[in-house]
Amino acid sequence: MSVTLGQAAWALMFVAIYIALVAGVILALGLPGIIDFTPDSLLLVLLPTATAAAILAIYLHLFRRNNLTPADLGFRRFTPRLFHLLWQIPATIIVCALMQGLSLALLTLTGLDTTTARAANDPLTDLADLPASIAVVTVLVIAVLTPLWEEVLFRGAFLDGLSRRLRPAVAIILSAALFAAVHVVPLSFPYLFTLGIALALVRRFHQNMWAPILLHAANNALVVLLALILARAAS
Template identity: 35%
Template sequence: MNLVELGRRKRNYLGLHPTPTRKHLLWAGGLFLSPYLPFLTALAFFPLFRDGLGSKAELVLSGTFLAASFSALLILWIGLIRNCRWNRVQLGFCKARRSLWHILWWSPIAIVLAAKATAIVGSVLGVEAQGTSEKTAFGGLSWVAIVPAVFLYVLVGPLLEEVVFRRVLLDYLLGVLPRWVAVPIVSACFALVHIAPPLIVYNFFLGIALAMARLWFRSLWGPFLLHVSNNALVTCGVLLAL
């Protein structure tokens, strides 16, 4: 890449500043994996998980959800804030270029379109509805475990995933790729980490909307609020169906 092309790319860069480096990618990977460590530890040292849910198992599970939230926030602070010296603005939570009140119409449109697209693709691929996987995740739990699970799913999860995918990964790719290539790649990565086929399909389309919100608002506040509203809506629907 010559200096002229490099200069043109910098002028057309749509990401936030500073531009993420490989060091930020490594910390983002650790940040994404950090909540899984408490669950793996619980499975290894508490065989009661494999014997079904009881009162003791639910207490351990509740603590595991809290530990997962704490570990994610801890790695965020150690890695990107303390080690990389990013502040709130550099993390992406800067003043949005457009009013965040736009989320009031952006969220329902994005969620409905993602659901419609998922239904179309699901009917072709024979993928079941999203709600089945979500209901299985909460099914059989009491409020002792549900409250910290909801905290992790509705608040900590979106914070973690927006920093990892829409701040670090998206902005890193925007530095080397055009946005029409970077956005689908990030959305595919975001979808694949959800593992379950119905969640993969839905979250690919949701990921497109989240990335577009990041670029449109020029801030992480937009996709974070959209992500929170989506997870809150799904959680309310699942809890009402239990």
């Protein structure tokens, strides 16, 4: 059984609703002072709960609502073919970094101060100021849980749904554009868009959802660790 575009869109809508509800409850508790959140404790509460809300939404409104199994979304047993990730992961990260660097260079030529703008748009800029325990939780959520639910949604549901209606190349491009857009980090769009294309290509190459999940996890872990190292070096 393959996923339709409508089923994918329905699941994305409820992911957004569930995350908004979690954020709203936390905000409602914090603003009146019912719970005195510090920036550190707020991140520690918001990031895992928002991630849990997204996973719950996908389970209820994608898997359970449509009677899907993990196999329907492309989860297969590990095979020796997955060893291709040993070169696909570094190649993807290098290409993504080159595309991001090229886009920032072009923006700089227009007069935009990309250093200031990037700091304002980057949600990882304050990671170095966090206590070690909170930083570890943040890294684990971003590098392990986030790739899992994002790949199920974008390379499982949306890529399959788009592929049923459109040519493979168009489906890959549109799924990558959607993936990049929902992160709402404009200056990182080239990186995320390129990553989205690579994740879709890896998904099709391996015919196994574990491939894009592992690639996504490796990318997120590297990005977070680099942000942490650079921020600590600058402080």
